[in-house]
Amino acid sequence: MTPIENVSDQNCRLKTVIFCFLIILAGCIAYGNSLSNGFTYDDTSVLVSNHYIKDIRNLPRLFTSDYFLVSRERTFRPIAPLTLFIEYALLQLNPAPYHALSIFLHILNALLLFWVMIKLALPRWSALVAGLCFVCHPVISETVLNMSYMEDLWGLFFFLIALLSVIFFCDTGRKRFAVLVQVCYFLSLLSKEMGITLPLVVLICGFVFPQRMPLRSTIYFGILLPSCITAVLYGYLRFFLFFSSDRPADYPGGSILVTILNIPRILFHYIKLFLYPATLIADYQFDVYANPFRLAVWIPWCLLGGLVFLIWKLPRILSFWLVMYLLHFIPVSNIIPFGAVIGERYMYFSAIGFAGFAGCCFTVILENDWKYRDYITIIFITVMALTFYIARDMVRAADWKDDNTLWTATYRSAPAEMTRKVTFHVNLGNVYFERGDLDNALKEYMVAKKIKPDSPGVMNNIGIIYTEKKYYDLAKSTFLTSIAKYPEFLDTYYSLADLYITTRSFDEAEQVLRRIIAIDKNEIHAYFRLGLLAMQESKFSDAIDRFKDVLRFSASHTGAYINMSVCYIYMDKKDLAEAVLREGIKNGGDAVELYIRLSELYMRDKRYKDAFSCGEYLIKEFPKRAEGYTLAASVYHSTGKLPQARIWYEKALSIAPDNTHIINNLAAVDAALGDLDTARSLWRDSLRLDPNQPHIQKQLQD
Numbered sequence: 001m002t003p004i005e006n007v008s009d010q011n012c013r014l015k016t017v018i019f020c021f022l023i024i025l026a027g028c029i030a031y032g033n034s035l036s037n038g039f040t041y042d043d044t045s046v047l048v049s050n051h052y053i054k055d056i057r058n059l060p061r062l063f064t065s066d067y068f069l070v071s072r073e074r075t076f077r078p079i080a081p082l083t084l085f086i087e088y089a090l091l092q093l094n095p096a097p098y099h100a101l102s103i104f105l106h107i108l109n110a111l112l113l114f115w116v117m118i119k120l121a122l123p124r125w126s127a128l129v130a131g132l133c134f135v136c137h138p139v140i141s142e143t144v145l146n147m148s149y150m151e152d153l154w155g156l157f158f159f160l161i162a163l164l165s166v167i168f169f170c171d172t173g174r175k176r177f178a179v180l181v182q183v184c185y186f187l188s189l190l191s192k193e194m195g196i197t198l199p200l201v202v203l204i205c206g207f208v209f210p211q212r213m214p215l216r217s218t219i220y221f222g223i224l225l226p227s228c229i230t231a232v233l234y235g236y237l238r239f240f241l242f243f244s245s246d247r248p249a250d251y252p253g254g255s256i257l258v259t260i261l262n263i264p265r266i267l268f269h270y271i272k273l274f275l276y277p278a279t280l281i282a283d284y285q286f287d288v289y290a291n292p293f294r295l296a297v298w299i300p301w302c303l304l305g306g307l308v309f310l311i312w313k314l315p316r317i318l319s320f321w322l323v324m325y326l327l328h329f330i331p332v333s334n335i336i337p338f339g340a341v342i343g344e345r346y347m348y349f350s351a352i353g354f355a356g357f358a359g360c361c362f363t364v365i366l367e368n369d370w371k372y373r374d375y376i377t378i379i380f381i382t383v384m385a386l387t388f389y390i391a392r393d394m395v396r397a398a399d400w401k402d403d404n405t406l407w408t409a410t411y412r413s414a415p416a417e418m419t420r421k422v423t424f425h426v427n428l429g430n431v432y433f434e435r436g437d438l439d440n441a442l443k444e445y446m447v448a449k450k451i452k453p454d455s456p457g458v459m460n461n462i463g464i465i466y467t468e469k470k471y472y473d474l475a476k477s478t479f480l481t482s483i484a485k486y487p488e489f490l491d492t493y494y495s496l497a498d499l500y501i502t503t504r505s506f507d508e509a510e511q512v513l514r515r516i517i518a519i520d521k522n523e524i525h526a527y528f529r530l531g532l533l534a535m536q537e538s539k540f541s542d543a544i545d546r547f548k549d550v551l552r553f554s555a556s557h558t559g560a561y562i563n564m565s566v567c568y569i570y571m572d573k574k575d576l577a578e579a580v581l582r583e584g585i586k587n588g589g590d591a592v593e594l595y596i597r598l599s600e601l602y603m604r605d606k607r608y609k610d611a612f613s614c615g616e617y618l619i620k621e622f623p624k625r626a627e628g629y630t631l632a633a634s635v636y637h638s639t640g641k642l643p644q645a646r647i648w649y650e651k652a653l654s655i656a657p658d659n660t661h662i663i664n665n666l667a668a669v670d671a672a673l674g675d676l677d678t679a680r681s682l683w684r685d686s687l688r689l690d691p692n693q694p695h696i697q698k699q700l701q702d
Contacts, residue, residue: 019128027107027135030393038402042148046072055554056089076242079191080151105153106144110135112160119167123363130359136389138277143345145400152348155192158184178222189234194349199227208320249339253288262288263333264300281410284342285421325353404431422452456486524553540567556588599631626656660686
């Protein structure tokens with residue numbers, strides 16, 4: 001290599017590193033504020049309230065007939081649930097690391113797209129603009145912001161690695177790359193069905209980039225034929241071994257012909273969102289039309305004809321990316337119905353086509369003989385567009401902070417559209433319910449029922465409101481009607497059991513919970529509830545048996561160990577209560593919660609040294625949590641060593657400054673030490689944080 005060639009190669013490498021850094025930086029700026037978000041929308045059912053995912057021993061069930069029960073998915077996509085299993089085992093329900101992984105995967109996909117374009121011998125500036133456009137485009141932001149949509153992130157990740165492996169196979173002829181193609185292709189399909197397009201993408205690349213991906217016999221027999229076999233294997237898994245028993249989704253408009261009539265409308269709705277992503281909402285209401293003579297129907301068909309003509313006339317490189325966009329639109333066009341017409345997350349794969357088209361347009365335009373001023377204008381417009389994308393992402397991330405913020409922002413963005421959407425009214429009703437506004441919650445659920453009378457979830461929510469408002473007969477009637485129509489919907493059984501417990505009809509509650517077990521013998525929550533019910537009736541031996549049933553399915557179930565220990569305490573078997581709590585710690589239960597209960601047991605028996613050792617352990621293992629310091633302070637407080645108790649309470653309060661329990665205990669210590677001014681100040685702080693503390697108000701008055 002000559003010195004000039006060496007310098008040129010170093011410059012290219014430096015430019016590549018800088019461009020990759022810019023893509024990473026743009027992604028971090030666009031989504032950095034989402035790290036403080038909680039779990040929203042479908043995260044509740046898929047992760048937060050999914051007790052199966054919270055026990056790592058259920059993980060093998062993802063590859064059995066229990067897949068749909070464990071994953072809460074409607075189709076066989078085990079990679080994302082597998083990720084959630086591992087994340088929960090490591091992180092519990094701390095949302096920040098979940099969001100960090102989503103952002104990381106999204107940025108990684110943008111870098112992979114950049115690398116694919118470089119390996120296809122496209123200009124680096126094209127690859128940069130494409131990578132920036134992909135990482136920042138607001139249309140696909142909800143895929144990054146919602147944990148339950150990770151299947152798209154994983155699917156594209158494995159898809160792009162498979163495509164890169166094809167290029168490396170063409171360059172080197174090494175069989176290991178051919179094997180890697182099939183492994184990643186299969187993993188992409190197991191993440192999301194969208195990856196099925198890989199063989200077609202390889203064929204199209206062979207025509208458009210014959211120098212980088214020549215269609216030789218090695219490609220046909222080394223890549224395409226094995227890919228077809230992989231696709232058939234996946235199809236067998238998807239449609240025969242792991243096929244949901246749920247009723248298949250209906251075609252929009254009730255007919256495949258009506259759906260086909262509206263496909264161009266769906267296509268151009270997405271194109272409009274990509275070109276002008278100003279109004280983005282979490283759940284779209286999209287009406288399909290059966291009349292082919294409507295202006296809103298035939299104009300998109302005319303535009304589709306124009307788009308096909310444009311693809312024919314444009315330079316081949318631009319046409320390639322438009323075809324990539326259309327190719328990945330087809331699976332989500334409802335040609336095979338999947339229960340929704342429009343959703344921003346469905347465009348994650350198509351976004352690589354849009355981003356690639358934007359990147360290549362940038363360099364094609366700059367290749368013309370422009371004046372210097374025109375070059376600056378084009379670059380300025382590109383930078384401003386990307387800046388708008390990033391700003392829109394930041395606003396979108398703020399909208400997805402929690403369910404309250406999300407559905408308020410959704411209604412603000414499209415009020416007329418949302419009033420006709422069932423999911424909007426249900427989610428807004430949930431927000432009202434969490435606020436304690438039962439009347440408005442019921443109003444929203446009733447509107448949802450009017451739109452979709454056959455929704456078991458809506459009927460269950462209405463019954464819960466009736467229970468909360470003490471309309472017990474109405475609640476019972478609603479639950480029984482729903483169960484008669486939808487006997488497999490378990491949430492309604494739980495709600496009915498809660499109603500019976502509220503009205504102290506314990507026998508009926510037990511019968512309902514046992515019906516749940518008859519439907520699903522692995523439903524550990526039903527066993528747990530039976531245990532709680534037995535405790536309520538002081539049937540402690542029966543309760544212990546039910547909690548043991550829970551532990552057969554989930555050996556780390558903290559609640560089962562705690563309630564078993566309570567039963568043993570009531571039975572005056574404190575040694576067994578201690579043994580149960582120790583067993584829970586050994587089997588991976590929540591160590592903090594179990595050590596707190598163990599310390600309380602020791603304190604009750606005046607075993608202060610053992611109680612203090614529990615606090616010491618928590619301080620050592622969890623130094624950034626307040627519980628250990630609080631336990632140590634409680635021991636000193638109980639033994640009359642008030643100065644030491646004050647020191648430990650202050651340490652706990654420095655970690656959890658808004659914890660009213662710690663504040664009140666510290667105030668009590670100060671009062672006992674004679675520092676009444678400090679005690680009053682602390683009690684006022686406590687009341688400011690939680691005004692509903694009559695005992696503290698009495699302390700201040702006294």
